Amino acid sequence: MPLPFLTADRAFDASAEDVALPFDDHDSWRRPYRPGPWRVAAAATLLLLASFVLLAAMIIGVAGAPSGATVCLVLAAALIAAALRLLRVGAWVSRHGVRRVAFFRTTTVAWSGTSAVRTVQQPVKWMGLPRTVQGQALVVVRQSGEILPPLATDHNADFLGREEAFERATDAVEAWADEYRLG
Numbered sequence: 209m210p211l212p213f214l215t216a217d218r219a220f221d222a223s224a225e226d227v228a229l230p231f232d233d234h235d236s237w238r239r240p241y242r243p244g245p246w247r248v249a250a251a252a253t254l255l256l257l258a259s260f261v262l263l264a265a266m267i268i269g270v271a272g273a274p275s276g277a278t279v280c281l282v283l284a285a286a287l288i289a290a291a292l293r294l295l296r297v298g299a300w301v302s303r304h305g306v307r308r309v310a311f312f313r314t315t316t317v318a319w320s321g322t323s324a325v326r327t328v329q330q331p332v333k334w335m336g337l338p339r340t341v342q343g344q345a346l347v348v349v350r351q352s353g354e355i356l357p358p359l360a361t362d363h364n365a366d367f368l369g370r371e372e373a374f375e376r377a378t379d380a381v382e383a384w385a386d387e388y389r390l391g
Contacts, residue, residue: 234303240384241377243295244366246335254291258284298366299346299359299377301384306348308359315356317348324349325385327378332361335368346378 265280293311300307305318306325325348332343345358360366360377367374 237300237302237307239298239300240380241298241360241366241373243298244364244368244370244373246368247294247297247365250365251291251294254287254294258287258291261287299381301381303388305388306359306381306385308348308356310357317350317356319385319388321351322348322385322389323351323353325382325389327382332358332363334363335365344374344378346381 261280261284265277265284268280269277297309297311300309305316306322307314307316325346327344327346329342330345331340332345333339334341341363343361343363345361347358348356350356359381360374362368362371362374367377
């Protein structure tokens with residue numbers, strides 16, 4: 209049963225699947241696509257595990273072992289931090305440039321420092337694992353000719369099984385590059 213009201217990010221009767229996020233402020237860093245279901249499921253699983261560890265910390269603390277409770281609290285904090293970082297992984301754009309956020313590293317390139325942003329056919333990692341498959345990747349080529357690791361692939365946690373969303377996201381990033389690289 210559809211609810212007869214508007215939501216914050218889409219109009220009534222608009223499909224909620226794979227709709228790109230709106231961009232009102234071009235100066236702030238934005239992800240031009242929604243996090244994929246695999247990424248959200250992994251983060252939710254980590255948060256669920258963290259809740260069990262926090263419950264264990266409480267039980268251990270009440271039982272009178274503060275060192276064990278402290279270890280559990282630190283472990284829960286690490287799981288929560290990992291879940292939040294996992295949700296931030298991906299490509300981010302702004303008027304200033306493009307940012308590739310990986311789990312342990314973030315690389316930012318100004319639009320003036322890029323010579324091309326394009327989608328290429330190449331072997332890509334399946335869900336970030338060592339196994340590679342033939343797929344598409346969104347790559348940034350710097351002015352020096354250096355090709356950065358892919359911003360997004362059609363087989364990562366955001367786009368696995370969502371080819372149309374990958375196409376829309378790559379088109380959006382390429383449009384940002386075309387708009388801000390020259391001007």
